[in-house]
Amino acid sequence: MDKKKISSFFKPLTGLMQDQYIKYVPSYGNSFFFTIGIYLLELFVILAVSGMIMLIFGPFWWDTTAIGTFFRSVHLWAAEAFVTLMFIHLFVNFSTSAFKKKKLVWMIGSVILFLVLIEFAFGIGVQGGLLSQWNDKAGADLWNGLGLGFWVNPLNQGAVLGWHVAIIPILLLLLIFMHYSLVKKDGLSKPYRKDIPYKMVKADHKKMYKRMVYIFIIVIAFAFVFSSPYIAPLTISQATNSNPSGIATTLLQEFNFSSGTAVYLDNIDPYSFSTRAVYFTVPYSSYITFTNKTNKLSTFFNENSSQQKEQFIQAYNYFSNNGSISSAITSSNPLISATASLTKMAESGEYQLVVQNESSSGLDETYVLRFLYDTGALTNAATKDGLRTSQWGMLRVGSPPWSIQYWLIPYNALEIATVNIPWWNDLENGLVAMIVFLILLLFPFIPYLNELPDKLKLYKLFWNKYTNPEMRKKKK
Numbered sequence: 001m002d003k004k005k006i007s008s009f010f011k012p013l014t015g016l017m018q019d020q021y022i023k024y025v026p027s028y029g030n031s032f033f034f035t036i037g038i039y040l041l042e043l044f045v046i047l048a049v050s051g052m053i054m055l056i057f058g059p060f061w062w063d064t065t066a067i068g069t070f071f072r073s074v075h076l077w078a079a080e081a082f083v084t085l086m087f088i089h090l091f092v093n094f095s096t097s098a099f100k101k102k103k104l105v106w107m108i109g110s111v112i113l114f115l116v117l118i119e120f121a122f123g124i125g126v127q128g129g130l131l132s133q134w135n136d137k138a139g140a141d142l143w144n145g146l147g148l149g150f151w152v153n154p155l156n157q158g159a160v161l162g163w164h165v166a167i168i169p170i171l172l173l174l175l176i177f178m179h180y181s182l183v184k185k186d187g188l189s190k191p192y193r194k195d196i197p198y199k200m201v202k203a204d205h206k207k208m209y210k211r212m213v214y215i216f217i218i219v220i221a222f223a224f225v226f227s228s229p230y231i232a233p234l235t236i237s238q239a240t241n242s243n244p245s246g247i248a249t250t251l252l253q254e255f256n257f258s259s260g261t262a263v264y265l266d267n268i269d270p271y272s273f274s275t276r277a278v279y280f281t282v283p284y285s286s287y288i289t290f291t292n293k294t295n296k297l298s299t300f301f302n303e304n305s306s307q308q309k310e311q312f313i314q315a316y317n318y319f320s321n322n323g324s325i326s327s328a329i330t331s332s333n334p335l336i337s338a339t340a341s342l343t344k345m346a347e348s349g350e351y352q353l354v355v356q357n358e359s360s361s362g363l364d365e366t367y368v369l370r371f372l373y374d375t376g377a378l379t380n381a382a383t384k385d386g387l388r389t390s391q392w393g394m395l396r397v398g399s400p401p402w403s404i405q406y407w408l409i410p411y412n413a414l415e416i417a418t419v420n421i422p423w424w425n426d427l428e429n430g431l432v433a434m435i436v437f438l439i440l441l442l443f444p445f446i447p448y449l450n451e452l453p454d455k456l457k458l459y460k461l462f463w464n465k466y467t468n469p470e471m472r473k474k475k476k
Contacts, residue, residue, distance in 0.1 A: 021205065022184055026198040028468040029188045035208050036089040037180065042212050043082040044176070046219065048169070050075040055165060063128045063230050072127070072230075073223035076397065079120055081219055083407060086113055095458035098189035099444040108179045110441045115168055115175070117407065122164040124397055124405075125154050130231040131397065134382040136160070137369055140270075145426025146434075149270035155370070158363030193454075196463050197470040229403055231385060236355070236368065239377035240346040248319035248328075248343045250375045252335075254279035256312060259374040271370065278367055283354045284338055287345050296334035296341070311335050 028034060050071050054062045061068040090113060093099060099106035125136045139154035154160055191198060240247040253259035254275040262275040281297065288295050300308060315335045318328065328340035345351040355367045372378040387396050395412050397403045411433060418424040444450055453459070465472045 022187060022203050024200045025188045025203045026190055027201055027470045028198065028463060030201070030204040030207060031462075031467040032211065033088070033092045033462050033467065034188060035211070036085050036092065037183065038208055039212060039215050040082060040085055040089065041176070041180075042215060043078050043085070043219075044172075046078040046216070047075060047082065050078065051165065059126075059128045069227060069230070070223060073226070073228040074219060075123070076228040077219045077222040077226070079123060080222075081215065083116060083120060086116060087407065092462055093189070094443075095453050095461055096189065096463065097192055097450075097453050097459065099450070100192050102182070102186070102189060103444040105179060105182050106444050107441055108175055108182070110437070110443075112172060112175050112179060113440075114437055115172055119164060119168045119172070120405065122154070122160050122168070125160045126157060126164055127228075128230070129233050130381055130385065131229070131387065133233055133365075133369055133372070133378060134387045136365070137373055137378065141426045142430055144270050145428075146430040147427075153270065153366060155366040156361070156364040158361045161363070191459075191463065193459065196459070196468070198468065199470060226403075229397070234372055234378060234381050235349065236346050236352040236372060237349040239372060239375055240343060240351075243375075243377070244325045244343050244347065245319050245322045246377075247346055247375055248323075248325065248339050249316065250371070251280060251339050251342055252312070252316050252319065253374065254371070255335075255339075261370040261374050271366075273367075278355065278358055279371055280338075280342065282358060283345065283351055284342055286354045287341055287350075293341075296337040300334040300338065308335075315339060 025034070053071055054068070054075065057068060062072045063069070090109065093106065093109070121135065121139055125132050125139060136154040136157075140149065143149050143152045143154065152159075152163070236247075250259060254262065257263070257275060259275055261271050264271050284297050287293075300311065303311070311333050312335060314333055318331075318333075318336055319339065323336075325340050325343050328336045329344070331337045331340070342351060345354075352368055355371065356362060356365070359365075359367055369378070385396075395404045395406075395408050397405060411429065414429055414432060418428070439446070439449075463471070
């Protein structure tokens, strides 16, 4: 097939693309800072393509194979570049007070930014490994604190995957289409100040395409050099083999409803399930079914309340003082024996399978992650890797020092600053975050505050002799 035939074949597609071009722009409109929108579209495509490839082959592929890790790294760095360019794009429009003439464009852009940050967080949540486990737990506290835990549960991997690959991307596509259509309709924002000279010139699409190539190369290079980190997920089996008596103690706390999950109340209580049933009676019933051994828990429940109370105290003291698990199985105290059997079951890995399968979906890790958090094992593992809230919170996207979500630094600082205030918790942190977003969303309409960029003369950062040929001519 010759070049002419190839050209004629793609002509309808290229014609359609060219119809979407902005043909003429102000003098400064060809500079990098005023063409960021198209690079964001490019990165969106890279994210979509790399994401679809990852979905085709699944988590095992993207977490454990070399080529899968590379695609995961491309996805990560495209996302990092997307967020970074969005903030630069926001700052350019803020500094040049573009919102004065395009209030709706600003508001749609603010919602896009908000959704992109949520999309990034959910992406970390479905990546897999310890990092996802900790970020999901930290994210759950935030959503629960806002009273939205019933609708958004980061501990449910199936739901988060749906949010990440379908719901939010569809919303973003619609909003991006609206945002770009409004910009294309009226063209790039022209200076609101009369002292900024400009004239309308042809948009330099060749220069724009070159920059798109550079951005693609940078993303690929970062994916090669700074590979997306992966730490294997923590399992109940690992936690039990490291600290069997600690797991046994947690099982008893789940049994008498004194664990962190059982008493969880962070402005709403999304964990309304019975910890006794989920973590003790149902797994023990499965244990009895498979082993055909004597049901010691049935013996315990047939005793009177005072005997049960006495035996619980005896069991708790035994395991909290590092009592032997092997010896406990033959104990005359039926609760000690049942707890030891569950602990042995947890060591083998069978316990986690039972607990996982109690949820309506095998992808819902709420029960497993809440139990790991109750044991303290998840916090210890996160602390070891520098992921704990008091250190980094949800900032980290891996163990290397460069792998942080820098835009969450203010929120993390807020968490650290308020950690010792008794009445301040995730609801207050969430409300502060929402207030900041509302200020951003309504910024064009807030008197005095919307004059701040002009008062600070921030426009000089982007309207100057280096970006605007007309200003160079004027100076001469």
